[in-house]
Amino acid sequence: MSRGLFITFEGTEGAGKSTHIRLLAEHLRQQGRTVRELREPGGTLLGEEIRHLLKHHPAGHGMTAEAELLLINASRAQLVREVIRPALAAGEIVLCDRFADSTTAYQGHGRGLDLTLVESAIAAAVGNTWPDLTLLLTVSQTTSEARRKRRSGTDRFEESGPEFFARVESGFAAIAHSHPQRVKVIDADCPLETVQADIQRRVAVILSNA
Numbered sequence: 001m002s003r004g005l006f007i008t009f010e011g012t013e014g015a016g017k018s019t020h021i022r023l024l025a026e027h028l029r030q031q032g033r034t035v036r037e038l039r040e041p042g043g044t045l046l047g048e049e050i051r052h053l054l055k056h057h058p059a060g061h062g063m064t065a066e067a068e069l070l071l072i073n074a075s076r077a078q079l080v081r082e083v084i085r086p087a088l089a090a091g092e093i094v095l096c097d098r099f100a101d102s103t104t105a106y107q108g109h110g111r112g113l114d115l116t117l118v119e120s121a122i123a124a125a126v127g128n129t130w131p132d133l134t135l136l137l138t139v140s141q142t143t144s145e146a147r148r149k150r151r152s153g154t155d156r157f158e159e160s161g162p163e164f165f166a167r168v169e170s171g172f173a174a175i176a177h178s179h180p181q182r183v184k185v186i187d188a189d190c191p192l193e194t195v196q197a198d199i200q201r202r203v204a205v206i207l208s209n210a
């Protein structure tokens with residue numbers, strides 16, 4: 001590949017994004033590919049500090065939706081320029097745990113910010129660095145809650161109620177509907193092996209066209 005491949009994973013909490021990125025990265029490395037695993041917010045020194053502010057720092061209490069939007073996109077602007085673009089230029093496969101679609105779903109649909117404003121902030125951060133493929137992992141609310149309960153501790157996002165997460169979920173569904181070429185929906189309620197096999201199939205298709 002002269003230019004690498006940019007794949008993002010999206011979905012609500014507990015959908016299995018982190019787990020499947022790890023499994024897919026192992027699978028691709030076994031094929032001799034160079035793979036970069038990233039997460040948002042985060043992925044750079046600056047981005048990880050912003051992540052802490054957004055999720056756990058006491059200064060984040062009472063954060064406005066607009067401040068949240070801009071902080072997430074500040075982290076993204078850094079990640080795109082410092083890591084993603086150079087990695088793609090070097091021919092790597094970049095796997096990113098959440099990206100711009102999460103902002104549309106969480107800050108746009110979830111927090112209720114104007115979608116045009118959200119799009120402008122995303123555009124400033126992303127420029128023309130859009131994913132080649134987005135895998136949207138969908139799970140029922142029941143599965144999401146059960147999987148989240150297995151973890152210890154909560155963050156500021158998890159303090160939002162079920163109505164917020166329902167809006168986020170319909171936001172993701174709207175994104176998938178508007179971008180059927182880029183966004184592929186994966187039923188992540190299925191057993192782990194079935195979901196990973198589905199993901200590997202989707203990625204094999206795009207790799208064979210790259």
Ligand code: Z5A
Pocket residue numbers: 011012013014015016017018019020039040041072098099100101102103104106107147148150157158188189190191192193195
């Ligand atoms: N956020 C935002 O608001 N706007 C943005 O633009 C961006 C982010 C980029 C990041 O939190 C927060 O930032 C996020 C949105 C916001 N918060 N919320 N809500 P994060 O990175 O800490 O959390 P997350 O992205 O929501 O990920 P997660 O909760 O850790 O879930 P996950 O990565 O999708 O799931 P997992 O950790 O891989 O799996 C959870 C458990 O389920 C684990 O024990 C697995 O072994 C198990 N699992 C996974 N798949 C299966 C299957 N198929 N069967 C059985 N068990 C499974």
